[in-house]
């Protein structure tokens with residue numbers, strides 16, 4: 001059995017699929033797995049641009065957890081939920097409608113999994129998903145169940161209790177099959193405003209630095225500032241089309257990029273944040289506006305982004321990106337790969353990224369290369385380099401060569417990946433031996449999964465005996 005995926009990765013040989021309906025089904029599947037027939041859990045399998053639903057290695061049984069879709073607990077007093085892997089953004093947001101709480105949506109399809117995204121350390125529009133994850137329930141390789149972070153066996157979150165906590169180790173790893181997660185909800189605020197502006201492409205370095213200053217200056221509101229859709233030309237200047245390669249998005253404005261800052265808080269806090277954002281970006285952006293996100297007309301092009309700022313997921317970003325009317329991205333006409341480097345928010349680093357993308361584009365032209373900066377912390381931005389290409393064999397091969405070339409450039413520049421794909425996940429720790437994590441993670445894997453039956457090579461390399 002093989003699957004099509006929008007990234008055009010080499011098809012993995014898959015032993016079969018299983019759709020468990022309960023925690024005990026998952027325990028049985030893990031106990032029955034072997035080194036020759038490991039399990040590879042997915043939640044909704046829409047990890048587009050990074051491998052979609054494909055496993056890292058051949059001969060896995062893909063365990064599709066989308067049927068485990070209960071919201072086990074919604075604690076409206078404490079502000080947390082305990083959800084299962086099949087719970088989608090749409091379902092979660094619907095459950096929170098008319099409550100005092102919001103979900104932190106990503107701009108991916110409304111029918112993607114909250115847990116699947118969190119286990120890849122994704123970014124929501126309001127904050128990084130790492131800040132949403134309070135604890136997990138995991139089935140370990142021997143079939144036993146572990147709960148972490150203060151999540152108990154009865155799906156209640158008690159707060160971080162004494163002793164070591166393995167929550168972080170369960171994210172971007174292969175130490176367990178996650179069957180539930182405690183999620184921190186966002187308090188529904190008095191006001192939600194969305195700052196929107198286009199900025200001339202040549203201002204990008206100064207805009208990123210200004211957004212970093214805003215994050216460092218502690219905006220009094222919730223919301224993740226984003227600079228998106230900076231299209232890069234082969235030369236490293238700006239524009240969409242590579243000579244001789246069909247441009248996918250001819251209609252795009254390629255001389256400017258988009259800046260979005262959601263601001264959620266009290267009326268006073270939002271008013272202050274609006275003044276801070278306008279002042280920092282003054283002279284750098286064109287026609288800035290702050291819209292009241294709760295009153296944007298459905299016909300307004302900003303409607304989807306205003307919804308995302310208000311905790312309402314959408315399919316329209318995905319559908320507009322791919323020019324399709326459903327979210328069947330893997331079967332669509334356009335290929336898509338994403339590369340996710342951690343980027344310093346300085347003009348010099350911004351220039352270095354653009355030059356690297358431009359050089360790789362020149363050598364291995366694709367139809368479109370765009371860069372996005374998610375301003376996740378006062379220290380760094382999570383970068384997303386998006387490559388679009390036709391789905392013929394030549395174009396797919398060129399896109400993968402470009403991705404490979406860029407990965408090397410980013411490593412050389414000191415911009416390591418914060419999130420990886422099925423071709424590279426097993427190299428990330430190995431390529432970064434200086435932090436010692438590869439040795440420790442491999443020993444943890446050997447201790448918890450000595451038979452190597454859970455998602456082999458997903459971030460943590462195959463178990464090897466610990467060095468004496």
Ligand SMILES: Cc1cc2nc3c(=O)[nH]c(=O)nc-3n(C[C@H](O)[C@H](O)[C@H](O)COP(=O)(O)OP(=O)(O)OC[C@H]3O[C@@H](n4cnc5c(N)ncnc54)[C@H](O)[C@@H]3O)c2cc1C
Nearest residue numbers: 042043044045046047106107108112113116117122123178
């Ligand atoms: C236009 C567009 C916009 C996007 N916007 C965003 C965005 O704003 N933010 C963002 O982060 N991403 C974004 N994405 C990327 C991606 O679509 C999302 O991250 C999506 O949520 C991942 O798919 P999923 O939820 O189905 O997770 P899955 O594909 O189910 O899971 C991802 C991986 O996590 C592991 N995993 C999943 N479930 C389990 C489990 N229960 N136990 C153990 N391991 C598990 C598996 O290795 C799996 O391959 C975007 C993509 C596109 C094309």
